Amino acid sequence: MAVVTLKDVRKVYAGGVEAVKGVSIDIPDGGFCVLVGPSGCGKSTLLRMVAGLETISSGEVAIGDRVVNDIEPAERDIAMVFQNYALYPHMSVYDNIAYGLRNRKTPKDEIDRRVQEAARILAIEPFLQRKPRALSGGQRQRVAMGRAIVRKPQVFLFDEPLSNLDAKLRVQMRVEIKKLQRALGVTSIYVTHDQVEAMTLSDKLVVMSGGQVEQVGTPTEVYRRPETRFVATFIGSPPMNILPGVVETDGRVSVGGQSLAAADMATDLKPGLAVDVGIRPEEAEIAAPGVAGCAFAIDFVEELGATELLHGTIGEGAFVLQVPTGSVPNGTKQVALTIAPNCVHVFDRETGKRLSRRPAEASKAA
Amino acid sequence: MVERRTWFSTFLPHFILIMGVLIVAFPVYVAFVGSSWDAGTIANGTMPLYPGKFLVENYSRALLAGNATAREPVGPMLLNSFIMAIIIAVGKIAISIISAYAVVYFRFPLRQSAFWLIFITLMLPVEVRIYPTYKIVADLGMLDTYAGLAVPLIASATATLLFRQFFMTIPDELVEASKIDGAGPMKFFVDTVLPLSITTIAALFVIQFIYGWNQYLWPLLITTRENMQTIVIGIKKMLVTQDALTEWQLAMATAVLAMLPPVLVVLLMQKLFVRGLVETEK
Amino acid sequence: MEKRSVYTNKLLPYLLLAPQLVITLVFFYWPASQAVWMSFRIEDAFGISTEFVGFENYVTLFGQRSYYESMWTTLVFSLAVTILAMSFSLLLAVMADKQIRGGSVYRTLLIWPYAVAPAIAGVLWLFMFQPSLGMIGRGLIAAGVPWNPMLNGDHALLLVILAAAWKQISYNFLFFLAGLQSIPKSLIEAAAIDGAKPARRFWTIIFPMLSPTTFFLLVVNIVYVFFDTFGIIDAITHGGPAKATETLVFKVYSDGRLGGDLGGSAAQSVVLMVIVIALTAIQFRYVERKVTY
Numbered sequence: 001m002a003v004v005t006l007k008d009v010r011k012v013y014a015g016g017v018e019a020v021k022g023v024s025i026d027i028p029d030g031g032f033c034v035l036v037g038p039s040g041c042g043k044s045t046l047l048r049m050v051a052g053l054e055t056i057s058s059g060e061v062a063i064g065d066r067v068v069n070d071i072e073p074a075e076r077d078i079a080m081v082f083q084n085y086a087l088y089p090h091m092s093v094y095d096n097i098a099y100g101l102r103n104r105k106t107p108k109d110e111i112d113r114r115v116q117e118a119a120r121i122l123a124i125e126p127f128l129q130r131k132p133r134a135l136s137g138g139q140r141q142r143v144a145m146g147r148a149i150v151r152k153p154q155v156f157l158f159d160e161p162l163s164n165l166d167a168k169l170r171v172q173m174r175v176e177i178k179k180l181q182r183a184l185g186v187t188s189i190y191v192t193h194d195q196v197e198a199m200t201l202s203d204k205l206v207v208m209s210g211g212q213v214e215q216v217g218t219p220t221e222v223y224r225r226p227e228t229r230f231v232a233t234f235i236g237s238p239p240m241n242i243l244p245g246v247v248e249t250d251g252r253v254s255v256g257g258q259s260l261a262a263a264d265m266a267t268d269l270k271p272g273l274a275v276d277v278g279i280r281p282e283e284a285e286i287a288a289p290g291v292a293g294c295a296f297a298i299d300f301v302e303e304l305g306a307t308e309l310l311h312g313t314i315g316e317g318a319f320v321l322q323v324p325t326g327s328v329p330n331g332t333k334q335v336a337l338t339i340a341p342n343c344v345h346v347f348d349r350e351t352g353k354r355l356s357r358r359p360a361e362a363s364k365a366a
Numbered sequence: 367m368v369e370r371r372t373w374f375s376t377f378l379p380h381f382i383l384i385m386g387v388l389i390v391a392f393p394v395y396v397a398f399v400g401s402s403w404d405a406g407t408i409a410n411g412t413m414p415l416y417p418g419k420f421l422v423e424n425y426s427r428a429l430l431a432g433n434a435t436a437r438e439p440v441g442p443m444l445l446n447s448f449i450m451a452i453i454i455a456v457g458k459i460a461i462s463i464i465s466a467y468a469v470v471y472f473r474f475p476l477r478q479s480a481f482w483l484i485f486i487t488l489m490l491p492v493e494v495r496i497y498p499t500y501k502i503v504a505d506l507g508m509l510d511t512y513a514g515l516a517v518p519l520i521a522s523a524t525a526t527l528l529f530r531q532f533f534m535t536i537p538d539e540l541v542e543a544s545k546i547d548g549a550g551p552m553k554f555f556v557d558t559v560l561p562l563s564i565t566t567i568a569a570l571f572v573i574q575f576i577y578g579w580n581q582y583l584w585p586l587l588i589t590t591r592e593n594m595q596t597i598v599i600g601i602k603k604m605l606v607t608q609d610a611l612t613e614w615q616l617a618m619a620t621a622v623l624a625m626l627p628p629v630l631v632v633l634l635m636q637k638l639f640v641r642g643l644v645e646t647e648k
Numbered sequence: 649m650e651k652r653s654v655y656t657n658k659l660l661p662y663l664l665l666a667p668q669l670v671i672t673l674v675f676f677y678w679p680a681s682q683a684v685w686m687s688f689r690i691e692d693a694f695g696i697s698t699e700f701v702g703f704e705n706y707v708t709l710f711g712q713r714s715y716y717e718s719m720w721t722t723l724v725f726s727l728a729v730t731i732l733a734m735s736f737s738l739l740l741a742v743m744a745d746k747q748i749r750g751g752s753v754y755r756t757l758l759i760w761p762y763a764v765a766p767a768i769a770g771v772l773w774l775f776m777f778q779p780s781l782g783m784i785g786r787g788l789i790a791a792g793v794p795w796n797p798m799l800n801g802d803h804a805l806l807l808v809i810l811a812a813a814w815k816q817i818s819y820n821f822l823f824f825l826a827g828l829q830s831i832p833k834s835l836i837e838a839a840a841i842d843g844a845k846p847a848r849r850f851w852t853i854i855f856p857m858l859s860p861t862t863f864f865l866l867v868v869n870i871v872y873v874f875f876d877t878f879g880i881i882d883a884i885t886h887g888g889p890a891k892a893t894e895t896l897v898f899k900v901y902s903d904g905r906l907g908g909d910l911g912g913s914a915a916q917s918v919v920l921m922v923i924v925i926a927l928t929a930i931q932f933r934y935v936e937r938k939v940t941y
Contacts (some may be wrong), residue, residue, distance in 0.1 A: 053542050053653055074548035086539030090561040099557075100547035147543075379743040380750075386740040387757045390817060393772040394764075396783060400775055411781040461667040468664035473654050480665050487676045489928045493875045493897045494920040497904045497913060498679030498686070521671040538652045551655040580765035582879035583901065598765045602883050605771065618775065621768050628763035636756060643762075643819070644826060 002064035002154040003029050004050065004187055009059035011045050011211075019045045021211040022059065027204060030185045032178075034202035036192055037234070042211040044159060047191045051157050052076050063154055074103075079148035080157040083164060085140045087132040087147075093119075094128040097146045118146040121180070138169045145177070149184065156181070158190040162197065174200060195235050199223070207231045225264070225345075229352035232278045232345055238309060243317035245277035245346070253277055253346055256315030258294040263341035266355045275355060278345035281309065281322040284337045293336030296321060298328070394625065400618035401425070408614045420615065428619040440620050443597040446512075447579055448627070450596060453516035454578030455571050458525050463563065466529035467555055471541070488523040492584055500587050510594045515585055519578065524646050525570055531645075532566045533559070569642030572635050576628045597624040680921070686914035698911075705915040714891065715899070715916075722874065722895040725809060729877075730869040732813040734862070737820030742850070744821075745828040755825065762818040766876055770883030773811035797885070801892025804885045808893050811884065812877045819872075820865055827861030828854065867931045874923070896920055 004027040011020040020042040027033040035043040048054040050061055052073035061068055068076050079100075087096050094115055101111045119125045122142040132140055141161065148156055161177070162170045178201055181188050192198055198205055199219045207214040207222060207230075214234075215227040226232035226240070233239045245255045247269045253262050255277050262277075269275075287293035296319060298312040303325065310321040310328065314337070321337065328335060346355045400408060403418035428440045469481050492499065499518055508514030536559065544554045585596045595603075601624055604617040632639050687705050689698040709715055744754050761769075779785040779796045788795035797803040831854060839849045878897055881887060887894035887902055894902070900920065904913035 073545040080546050082539040086543040103548035379746050382743045383754045396776050397772050411786045464664040465668040468661040472661035474661045489925045490676050490680050491875050494917045495679040495683050498682035518675040541653045576763050582767045598767050625764050629760045632760050632763040
């Protein structure tokens with residue numbers, strides 16, 4: 001078990017394409033770090049650099065206190081779970097799990113003990129003699145996990161390990177991975193494009209886009225206080241609404257003709273500045289009768305069961321509202337919405353950066 | 367699909383296919399019948415369409431003894447053909463699989479050049495360079511040897527391309543998992559690539575065995591000693607220019623013996639054969 | 649197409665490539681370049697020294713009537729075998745592709761001639777068509793046909809064509825069948841719903857969909873006739889009578905062996921190489937198209 005440190009890591013491919021543009025992250029011992037972002041954002045490349053499958057163009061990757069830039073994957077003391085599991089198709093489940101230990105000349109009885117233990121933890125004991133193709137997707141996934149845990153490595157690397165499973169199994173395995181990682185306490189890096197997986201698994205969430213880190217934080221921090229418009233719309237489902245707004249005085253912003261208080265907005269912005277205002281679908285509320293609010297024109301309703309999504313517009317901007325089912329009588333064309341001041345997120349229209357009240361951020365925005 | 371089936375439309379395909387099978391099989395059947403009659407019946411052209419009584423005699427004479435024209439027995443020729451076919455098939459597979467592995471799984475200077483060097487040989491069948499090749503084999507002292515028979519036919523772009531194609535379909539993650547599991551390039555080759563290639567190897571073996579067995583021009587040129595002859599060459603030499611002297615019943619017995627091994631290979635390993643044939647042409 | 653993960657050993661890849669490269673250089677490139685080299689030279693009467701003569705060998709070659717005759721023979725031979733073998737195989741494949749009982753049995757019964765050596769195929773056909781004792785040869789004569797492939801060049805060519813086409817049926821059949829089976833059933837069902845009768849379905853849907861296979865087989869058959877039929881010709885006719893069955897490849901062999909004209913034979917080899925390269929290039933254009941198709 002070890003701390004993993006990435007210091008200004010870059011990846012430039014032969015053709016000059018820069019896939020990772022200087023990323024620095026510290027992952028504490030036993031931490032569960034999830035790299036999330038859309039495809040092509042560089043998250044997998046970053047993970048593969050930690051694994052030693054890609055060379056590092058510049059910067060430094062350290063596992064524990066050892067810089068591993070030039071160390072081969074086998075000697076980095078890591079284990080990896082691949083998206084397609086990468087099980088050796090011609091070997092039995094037992095041999096698949098034991099292969100890495102055999103290559104390291106682990107004594108036979110020790111191998112057997114560890115394989116049996118891993119199989120017990122993952123409940124794959126009945127399948128040990130089968131070939132991978134005789135297993136279901138979920139079982140293969142467990143074998144891939146078994147191959148990782150049997151090695152007792154310092155770091156687990158997961159490359160979208162659940163994306164080949166169906167939705168139901170994905171939820172179940174997600175929980176199991178989390179439990180397993182807690183129990184074993186091994187530092188883990190996990191790559192996914194699924195923001196729900198990212199939120200539920202991580203204790204350190206890294207949102208990436210275009211080869212750069214957009215934000216690092218706990219899932220709650222990232223959700224509550226997205227640093228950029230990209231993070232705001234990427235994390236959370238349905239995604240945060242972005243509406244055009246204009247800065248007023250006294251920390252207020254005007255959206256669709258309605259003035260809203262924005263608790264975190266920088267105080268030194270020029271009134272009249274055009275900005276983007278983010279409001280989460282689940283954080284706007286239908287105003288009590290007689291209370292003033294943003295005028296929300298409803299176009300149609302999507303039923304989700306416990307909640308429903310109202311699609312419509314505020315001013316010129318498209319808006320989605322999530323409310324408990326039955327909050328609005330059938331056929332309602334328009335409602336007024338109120339939004340709590342700490343749920344109004346203001347972003348620079350040009351750079352997409354959060355226009356935040358903290359002094360450091362505020363001075364940058366200006 | 368619902369289709370009105372008339373008596374005619376049900377039986378027409380069968381009729382055409384049976385005719386096809388008969389046309390395809392007829393020459394071989396005639397050869398078999400020919401191998402079961404005596405020289406006289408054949409020579410005066412009265413051979414019927416059913417087998418005669420000389421089957422055992424003809425085959426044992428062909429296999430074991432020479433005949434009136436002091437010909438070599440067929441037994442040793444079968445052995446020569448077998449050895450040549452095996453060396454060609456095994457040799458081709460062995461050198462092609464490792465060269466394809468090098469080209470696919472390594473990056474090194476001149477990799478592309480090496481690949482093209484092999485690739486271009488697709489365009490140089492032995493027939494177009496026959497005499498210079500003969501001269502080289504002669505200079506190397508390889509005339510009338512198994513090595514001379516087989517080695518010049520061993521290098522093959524087809525097999526290398528086939529293995530390359532197959533290696534490309536092995537997921538990248540297997541190499542990566544194997545690297546993380548601490549296996550080096552040769553260990554990955556032996557533990558993973560080779561076991562995964564078994565079907566491809568078997569399919570290629572079937573095709574190359576037939577290819578080697580059926581070689582004609584090359585062994586014709588480089589074998590001078592009777593005891594190095596392959597059976598395909600041997601049968602040709604039984605056809606004496608003056609037809610009267612040709613012992614057709616023995617020639618036909620030899621033809622049947624020469625066809626038997628490769629035809630059996632095709633029939634018994636039909637799946638591998640079809641796969642090999644279709645894949646080597648990709 | 650390149651692998652994402654590779655090894656970086658310095659020496660190992662060269663060791664792995666060495667056996668194939670050595671054999672290729674010694675038995676392919678060296679003799680091929682010898683052929684090119686020799687084609688520009690002439691051997692003196694005693695075979696002791698050679699002299700550079702530029703394109704003289706080529707000029708002589710293309711000045712020979714017999715060379716054009718051999719080209720013509722090759723052309724007729726190629727076209728006849730290709731058309732005969734392909735149409736017969738296509739018919740059989742279409743019949744076998746209909747979902748009839750015993751389809752796979754027919755396949756088994758039709759593919760094995762692939763394994764018969766060309767020279768042996770020649771011997772089998774000679775045995776049937778031999779004019780004095782062959783079953784069919786005698787039958788023809790009895791029916792009043794003056795059949796004699798030993799003396800009549802046209803008869804000889806016909807016999808060689810039949811033997812060569814016979815041997816190629818299985819190969820074409822196999823590929824046509826595979827091609828037919830890869831045509832999506834839904835396409836044929838859609839055509840049926842659109843009101844196309846079986847014959848029309850064949851010519852408007854199946855045959856066009858099969859065209860990549862057909863084109864591929866066309867090239868393969870021509871290459872087959874050029875090079876692999878040597879054994880058939882040598883077994884049946886030795887290129888005769890009066891060179892009526894002497895193809896380009898057979899001519900390289902017989903001129904080089906009998907004539908001892910190494911320069912001329914080398915020039916012929918070079919011309920053949922050019923032809924193979926052209927055919928291979930055509931084939932690769934096809935492969936490329938198949939990939940993007």
